Amino acid sequence: MFLKIFLLGVIFNYMDLCFGEPQTSTVSDNIGVYKSCFEDLGCIETTAEWFHRTHRPRNLEPLDRHTIRTEFILITKDVDETKPLNYDIVFARKESLSLSGYKKDKGLILLIHDFTSNGRTGWVKHIVTSLTTKLNIVSVDWEAGAEPPFEQAIANARVVALEIKAFVEAVQDGCTPHPIHIISHGVGAHIAGYVGSYVNVTKITGLDPTGPLFENMPPVVRLDPTDATYVEVLHTDAFNSRSQGAKTRLGHIDFFFNGALLQPQCNQSNEYPVFTKLDRNTLKEGVILPACSHKRSFKYYIEALQSNECEFTGIGCTSYTDFAEGKCTSCGSENNKSNCATFGTSVTTLVTHTRSLYLNTRGEPPYCLNSYSVKIHFENNVKAKKFQEGSFELIMINEKGVMINATASYVGIKKHTHRFESGKTKTLVYYATEPRIVVVQEARLKWLHTQLH
Known part of the structure; x- marks a missing residue:
């Protein structure tokens, strides 16, 4: 089977006594x-x-x-x-x-x-x-x-x-x-x-x-x-x-x-x-x-x-399942990144409504992970099956030749593979440790196929 994959974009999402008498x-x-x-x-x-x-x-x-x-x-x-x-x-x-x-x-x-x-x-x-x-x-x-x-x-x-x-x-x-x-x-x-x-x-x-x-x-x-x-x-x-x-x-x-x-x-x-x-x-x-x-x-x-x-950065989403499936990847517009937030002593945000934000971590220090939104398109090939299930290993290289390995795996959801449809684009969230890649010079994907049941 021949698969043609287009990497449409790799978008980096980051957020930076006195005591009285007895009672x-x-x-x-x-x-x-x-x-x-x-x-x-x-x-x-x-x-x-x-x-x-x-x-x-x-x-x-x-x-x-x-x-x-x-x-x-x-x-x-x-x-x-x-x-x-x-x-x-x-x-x-x-x-x-x-x-x-x-x-x-x-x-x-x-x-x-x-x-x-x-x-x-x-x-x-x-x-x-x-x-x-x-x-x-x-x-x-x-x-x-x-x-x-x-x-x-x-x-x-x-x-x-x-x-x-x-x-x-x-x-x-x-x-x-x-x-x-x-x-x-x-x-x-x-x-x-x-x-x-x-x-x-x-x-x-x-x-x-x-x-x-x-x-x-x-x-x-x-x-x-x-x-x-x-x-x-x-x-x-x-x-x-x-x-x-x-x-x-x-x-x-x-x-x-x-x-x-x-x-x-x-x-x-x-x-x-x-x-x-x-x-x-x-x-x-x-x-x-x-x-x-x-x-x-x-x-x-x-x-x-x-x-x-x-920087630990949470992204707004309706649920963790949707977040883990890559349905929520944007912080908002360039001038208004209100869908994301960080935390710490210096953060005091004027909030107009309450929100749930989601993020993933590593299992050992350093816990923080950089997140990347990756859009993957499967070409509509008549010889290919309509649906394919599997996952990709992703390597990204910046303009200085620095290479990182990123994974789309996530905690708590048993399903570690994804379902792709021919002719459709799917967005996934990938995670990697430092250093963070801002300008992607080259991206390499390796397809790991899983049989559909």
């Missing part, structure tokens, strides 16, 4: 509806909108704030960046802030950890070392309140939000409010949302916000776009009943990495029960729950902060 609590006759007050912090009310027969059938009362022991850790870098980071616990008091070296004339980046984690965890350290900012960086440590069981931890999360509210009010006391960016993981992302309902937050970055007991609930229960001027969300773990992340949109821009399916080179761990069923006996104190796909969210974010080359 008081009142519980109504309506099961589980309660109000808990924490003196100077204020009160928490759990009303009917916090309940749903399927999505959130029960709400526990939070623990006492003295038990949760929320701490604020001001993290600074030494002039000699080879030296360890400096950690100073600060309180929501003028004297403490003054002694700590907190810069009241600068903005604030808050880092909030997840269930079973702590404020000195690895991703916090990596983000601080990756940031090139003069802003204050404060990690919120609520480790004692983040222990299993999960239902207790998410109740405690609301008290943590009140503590953060008091801290923000203290640092802004007598000053013109400066920008606040909250970078938060898992349950921490919903804490960020609660904070945003109390004080003005410039930006929230939600790193794989927790799905179970939050997803499909009213905005008051979870992170949503009204919680900050700009809310960006990275989804990496929403593919089965053991997943910790959410599959629904929670921000202005929601990035779905590899469709939020099992991330490349991640294995499903069954070492522990489903995280919502953990208790203190199944997870040793100080142990952070393994969750490869869930943790990829902060790994991708950290790489985005560190890399000056490849």
